Amino acid sequence: MSDTKPLKLAILWHMHQPNYQEPGSDRMVLPWVRLHATKDYLDMLLHASEYERVRVTFNLVPALLDQLNLYTGGGTDPHLELSRLRAEELNDRQKSEILDHFFSANLTQMVEPHRRYHELYSKARNGGSGILPAIFSSQEIRDLQVWSNLVWVDPLFHVESPIKELLDQGRNYTEEQKHALLAWQMTLISRILPAYREHFHKRRIDLSFTPYYHPILPLLCDTDSALEATPTLTLPKRRFQHPEDAEWHVRSSMAMFEETFGEPMAGMWPSEGSVSEQVADLLIKSGVKWIATDEEILRSSLRKANMDPREHPIHTVYEYGGSLKLFFRDHALSDRIGFVYSGWDADRAATDFIDHLMRIRALLADRLDQVVVPVILDGENAWEYFPNDGRDFLGELYRRLNEEPLIETTTMTEAAETIEAQSLPSLLAGSWINHDFRIWIGHQEDNAAWDLLHDARDALEQFEKEHPDYDPDRLRSAWKQIYIAEGSDWCWWYGDEHRGAGNEQFDSIFRRHLMAVYETLGLEVPRKLFDPIYRAGAGLKAVPPDTLLTPEIDGRLTDFYEWTGAGCFDCLKAGGAMHRVERYLSRIHFAYDHDWLFIRLDFADKKALELVDKPVFKFSFFTPEARDLAITPSGHKETDGKDGWYRYGLDESLELAVSRTWLFEHGFGELGFTAALLDSTESLESWPENEPIQILVAEKDKEMFWPA
Numbered sequence: 137m138s139d140t141k142p143l144k145l146a147i148l149w150h151m152h153q154p155n156y157q158e159p160g161s162d163r164m165v166l167p168w169v170r171l172h173a174t175k176d177y178l179d180m181l182l183h184a185s186e187y188e189r190v191r192v193t194f195n196l197v198p199a200l201l202d203q204l205n206l207y208t209g210g211g212t213d214p215h216l217e218l219s220r221l222r223a224e225e226l227n228d229r230q231k232s233e234i235l236d237h238f239f240s241a242n243l244t245q246m247v248e249p250h251r252r253y254h255e256l257y258s259k260a261r262n263g264g265s266g267i268l269p270a271i272f273s274s275q276e277i278r279d280l281q282v283w284s285n286l287v288w289v290d291p292l293f294h295v296e297s298p299i300k301e302l303l304d305q306g307r308n309y310t311e312e313q314k315h316a317l318l319a320w321q322m323t324l325i326s327r328i329l330p331a332y333r334e335h336f337h338k339r340r341i342d343l344s345f346t347p348y349y350h351p352i353l354p355l356l357c358d359t360d361s362a363l364e365a366t367p368t369l370t371l372p373k374r375r376f377q378h379p380e381d382a383e384w385h386v387r388s389s390m391a392m393f394e395e396t397f398g399e400p401m402a403g404m405w406p407s408e409g410s411v412s413e414q415v416a417d418l419l420i421k422s423g424v425k426w427i428a429t430d431e432e433i434l435r436s437s438l439r440k441a442n443m444d445p446r447e448h449p450i451h452t453v454y455e456y457g458g459s460l461k462l463f464f465r466d467h468a469l470s471d472r473i474g475f476v477y478s479g480w481d482a483d484r485a486a487t488d489f490i491d492h493l494m495r496i497r498a499l500l501a502d503r504l505d506q507v508v509v510p511v512i513l514d515g516e517n518a519w520e521y522f523p524n525d526g527r528d529f530l531g532e533l534y535r536r537l538n539e540e541p542l543i544e545t546t547t548m549t550e551a552a553e554t555i556e557a558q559s560l561p562s563l564l565a566g567s568w569i570n571h572d573f574r575i576w577i578g579h580q581e582d583n584a585a586w587d588l589l590h591d592a593r594d595a596l597e598q599f600e601k602e603h604p605d606y607d608p609d610r611l612r613s614a615w616k617q618i619y620i621a622e623g624s625d626w627c628w629w630y631g632d633e634h635r636g637a638g639n640e641q642f643d644s645i646f647r648r649h650l651m652a653v654y655e656t657l658g659l660e661v662p663r664k665l666f667d668p669i670y671r672a673g674a675g676l677k678a679v680p681p682d683t684l685l686t687p688e689i690d691g692r693l694t695d696f697y698e699w700t701g702a703g704c705f706d707c708l709k710a711g712g713a714m715h716r717v718e719r720y721l722s723r724i725h726f727a728y729d730h731d732w733l734f735i736r737l738d739f740a741d742k743k744a745l746e747l748v749d750k751p752v753f754k755f756s757f758f759t760p761e762a763r764d765l766a767i768t769p770s771g772h773k774e775t776d777g778k779d780g781w782y783r784y785g786l787d788e789s790l791e792l793a794v795s796r797t798w799l800f801e802h803g804f805g806e807l808g809f810t811a812a813l814l815d816s817t818e819s820l821e822s823w824p825e826n827e828p829i830q831i832l833v834a835e836k837d838k839e840m841f842w843p844a
Contacts, residue, residue: 140541140542141504141505142504142541142542142543142544143493143494143496143497143500143504143507143509143542143543143544144504144507144508144509144544144545144546144551144555145493145508145509145511145537145543145544145545145546146193146463146508146509146510146511146545146546146547146548146551147192147193147511147512147545148192148193148194148195148344148405148428148510148511148512148513148548149180149192149193149194149195149513149514149515150195150346150405150512150513150514150515151176151177151180151194151195151196151197151200151515151516152197152200152346152350152514152516153168153169153172153197153200153203153516154199154350154623154625154642154645155199155202155203155349155350155620155623155625156168156169156203156213156645157202157203157206157211157620158648159617159648159649159651159652160613160652162206162209162210162211162212163211163212163213164203164206164207164211164212164213165213165214165641165645166213166214166215166641167213167214167215167216169200169203169204169207170207170213170215170216170321170325171215171285171288172288172516173204173207173321173324173325173328174285174288174289174290174293174321174324174325175288175289175290175516175519175520175525176290176515176516176519176525177204177328177516178290178324178327178328178331179290179292179293179525179527180194180515180516181194181328181331181332181335181341182292182331183292183527183530183531183534184340184341184534185335185340185341186534187534187535187537187538188538189537189538189539189544189545190534190537190538190545191340191341191342191545191546191547191550192341192342192545192547193341193342193343193344193403193547193548193549194332194341194342194343194344194515195343195344195345195346195404195405195515196332196343196344196345196346197345197346197348197350198345198346198348198349198388198389198392198393199348199349199350199620199623201329201392201396204325204328204329205329207322207325208322208325208326214233215237215238215284216318218230218233218234218238218281219281219284219285219314219318220315220318222311223274223275223277223278223281223311224274226274226277228269228270231268231269231272231277232268232269234277234280234281234284235260235268235269235272235280238280238281238283238284239256239257239260239284240284241284241287241288241520241695242520242521242694242695243257243692243693243694243695244688244694244695245520245521245522245523245525245695246287246288246520247287250283250286250287250306251306252279252283252306252307253280253283253284253287256272256276256279256280256283259271259272259276260272261788275308278309278310278311278314279307279308279309281314282302282309282313282314282317285317285318285321286299286302286303286317290525290527291524291525291527292527293324296320298313298316298317298320299317299320301313302317329396332397333396333397333398336397336399337397337398341547342402342403342547342548342549342550343393343397343401344401344402344403344404344405344548344549345389345390345392345393345401345404346389346404346405346406346407347382347385347386347389347404347406347407348384348385348386348388348389348392348619349385349619349620349622349623350407350623350624350625351381351382351385351407351619351622351623351624352407352408352410352567352573352576352624352627353382353385353386353406353407353410353411353412353415353418354410354411354412354414354415354565354573355376355410355573355576355577355586356376356378356379356381356382356385356622357377357378357379357382357412357414357415357418358375358376358377358379358414359371359372359375359376359377359577359586360375360377361412361414361565361573362565362572362573362574362577362578364412364564364565364566365436365564365565365566365571365572365573366572366573366574366578369574369577369578370578370583371577371578371583372577372582372583372584372586372587372590373583373587374586374587374590376586376589376590378593379414379418381618381619381622382415382418383418383421383422384619385619385622386404386418386419386422386424387422389401389404390422390423390424400423401424402424402425402426402548402549402552403424403425403426403427403428403548403549403552404419404424404426404427405427405428405512406419406427406428406429407623407624408567408568408569408575408576408624409428409429409430409433409465409512409567409568410429410566410567410568410573410624411427411429411433411563411564411565411566411567412563412564412565412566413456413562413563413565414565416456416457416460416563417457419460420457420458420459420460424460425459425460425461425549425552426460426461426462426463426548426549426552427460427461427462427463428462428463428464428465428510428512428548429462429463429464429465429566429567429568430464430465430467430567430568430571431450431464431465431466431467432467432566432568432570432571433464433563433564433566433568433571434448434450434454434462434464434560436564436566436571437560437562437563437564438560438562440562440563440564441560441561441562443561448558449500449507450464450466451466451496451500451507451508451509451510452506452507452508452555452557452558453506453508453551453552453555453556453557453558454557454558454559454560455557455558455559455560456560456561456563461552461557462560462563463508463510463512463548463551463552464510465510465511465512465513465568466509466510466511467568468492469489469492469493469509469511470511470512470513471513472485472488472489472492473489473511473513473518474513474514474518475518477489477522477529478518478521478522478526480529482528482529482531482532483532485529485532485533486529486532486533486535486536487536489533489536490536490537490540490543493509493543494542494543496509497542497543505555505556506555506556507555508546508551508555510548520695521695574631574633575627575628575631575633576624576627576628577627578631579630579631579632580631581630581631581669581670581671582627582630582631584630584669585626585627585630585646585669586627588647588650588664588665588669589618589621589622589650591662592617592618592621592650592653592654593618595653595654595657595659596611596614596615596618596653596657599657599659606657610656610657613652613656614652614653614656614657617649617650617652617653617656618653620649621646621649621650621653625642626642626643626645626646628642629642629643629670630643630669630670632679632680632682633682633701639670640668640670642670643668643669643670644668646669647665647666647668647669650665651665679703679704679705680703680831680832681701681702681703681726681727681728681831682701683700683701683702683727684727684728684729684730685698685699685700685701685702685727685729685734686729686732686734687699687702687727687734687736687791688785688791689734689783689784689785689791689792689793690785690787690791691784691785691786691787691788691789691790691791692785692787692788692789693788693789699725699727699736701727702725702726702727702734702736703725703726703727703829703831704723704724704725704726705723705724705726705823705824705829706722706723707721707722707723707724707740707821707823708722708723708740720739720740720741720745720748720813720820720821721737721738721739721740721811721813721821721823722738722739722740723737723738724736724737724738724811724823724829725738726809726829726831728796728831728833730796730836731795731796732793732794732795732796733793733794733795733796733799733807733831733833734791734792734793734794735755735791735792735794735809735811736789736790736791736792737753737789737790737791737792737811738789739788739789739790745813748813748815748820749815749816750768750815750816751768751769751813751814751815752766752767752768752813752814752815752816752817753766753767753769753790753792753811753812753813753814754766754767754811754812754813754814755767755792755794755809755810755811755812756809756810756812756828757794757799757807757808757809758807758808758809758828759799759800759805759806759807759808765782765792765794767784767790767792769786781794781795781797781798782794782795782798796833799833800833802835803833803835803836804833804834804835804836805832805833806830806831806832806833807830807831807832807833808827808828808829808830808831809828809829809831810822810823810824810828810829811823
């Protein structure tokens with residue numbers, strides 16, 4: 137082998153947002169497509185295109201492009217509607233809504249760096265909810281309207297007008313300036329698809345799509361496929377088997393690709409990397425040339441075929457069914473970008489990434505012609521955790537890749553065409569998360585959603601049979617609602633895995649799409665569709681964590697996703713408080729990383745807590761040895777620690793980090809814990825009341841959930 141032969145690297149950025157469109161309307165119920173459009177979609181393309189030797193693949197979801205097109209055609213959302221209203225004419229309800237929702241951005245990277253936005257944030261957080269509208273002037277509200285949109289503009293566009301002028305001015309904006317910003321948003325959104333089309337035709341990038349509304353294809357084909365990875369899983373009451381729907385999502389995606397970009401689509405990232413042999417056969421039949429999923433699917437598939445995973449590397453191309461090429465993402469490298477590098481200096485992070493690639497190159501030096509390293513991850517959500525929207529890191533990484541002769545970036549399509557593929561006789565049904573489907577099926581809430589979908593689809597099919605001459609446009613509209621409801625995003629928020637601020641809203645959106653099926657056909661909407669599927673207090677036991685995470689211990693929710701994936705115990709649903717009527721604690725969140733156990737206490741009533749004369753937070757740990765930790769804060773905003781084995785932050789909540797080596801001799805094991813609030817020595821509340829919260833703190837690198 138030549139010492140100068142390069143290692144091939146294939147990066148795929150996945151761009152996806154749920155379908156937020158209200159049925160029968162051009163209105164999106166949430167603003168995230170619009171805001172990510174100004175922060176991520178165009179700049180990510182332009183960043184990569186600055187470097188001659190850097191070639192990447194962008195995977196787009198058709199439903200995302202539909203929503204971008206809706207905005208360019210006049211579509212709107214509640215955040216945009218409130219932003220457009222004249223500040224002096226807002227009523228108290230509208231002001232309250234703005235103050236509740238216009239700080240939905242990463243605190244550390246998107247709020248605190250901007251003096252005026254942070255001033256407004258601090259004022260809102262320090263004021264009581266009932267008096268907030270009264271203490272904010274019209275000028276402050278208008279500045280908030282501007283900043284809540286302005287912080288979602290990528291730094292690449294900070295030199296453009298009116299962005300530069302708004303940033304330079306900082307405050308005291310006029311209505312005319314605000315509307316100039318909102319008009320600029322729409323102009324930028326209109327630039328996105330033409331730019332992708334241009335760079336694709338010039339072969340500066342490659343493009344792939346996901347099935348149309350981002351469904352979990354194996355479950356559409358047959359919900360029983362979930363048993364392949366999890367034989368003991370509890371399935372919905374009714375078996376869902378509609379491979380024809382899966383085929384619709386695939387073929388509609390391919391048709392949109394060709395219509396949008398003028399060429400046939402070559403490859404596909406199946407939603408959540410979800411695959412099965414039935415899906416692979418469908419994709420081959422549809423003409424898809426390549427797909428990608430996770431390395432754990434490869435290992436499980438090899439074991440399914442009685443092949444030794446140690447003899448078959450992940451860093452190459454595989455082939456199933458005689459024609460479908462498969463890539464298996466290196467999840468360690470992919471997750472370093474998605475979850476690790478945000479807290480690193482850009483130079484150090486880029487060096488670490490290149491060093492990992494060089495080690496792979498050295499290990500596979502005798503077969504570099506057959507090697508490609510697939511790095512596949514979210515192309516939008518990670519960057520709000522990075523300084524400067526990730527531009528510093530991406531710029532440094534792309535520069536290194538552009539200049540490094542021993543690494544050659546390539547696209548998935550090129551690699552599929554040029555690297556000799558190894559045969560893969562079997563393919564395990566699973567996703568990139570834990571190589572199974574438990575995120576989307578098996579929990580009571582997930583299964584209820586599948587049964588409601590099944591009922592609505594059956595009703596539509598039966599109606600078609602009974603009314604063969606019914607308005608075809610209305611039938612197409614009803615089927616559209618079924619296909620949207622088949623998307624993966626709804627069940628993502630059902631079950632125990634992802635409990636957060638968005639559960640109720642996603643539940644409502646899902647049921648609204650199913651209601652629209654019946655309404656479109658003139659049928660009575662079943663009563664059960666009016667009942668929430670999501671139960672905030674479903675089950676009184678604690679929900680276990682499903683990921684490693686490392687929150688910032690400052691007593692504040694630094695960003696929306698900071699504690700996503702943590703375990704949770706809902707105190708408000710678990711019984712009455714001890715000794716007093718007042719509720720002090722609402723939820724207990726818990727998680728861990730390789731070094732620390734993290735606990736967060738949410739307060740039911742911060743005002744009531746402030747009336748406690750001598751508050752003490754007491755944590756009791758059972759490993760099985762019992763030991764206590766008592767925190768007596770000297771104020772209500774502080775970060776502190778003793779002897780290096782714990783630290784805490786008290787502000788909007790209490791956040792605690794406890795060293796794993798203090799809890800366990802070897803740093804891992806089974807743990808029970810309780811949390812209590814005392815007034816000096818008098819116990820006000822203790823949770824749980826009957827038995828401790830149980831958590832298995834796994835040995836490092838032996839976690840049984842997907843590491844994030």
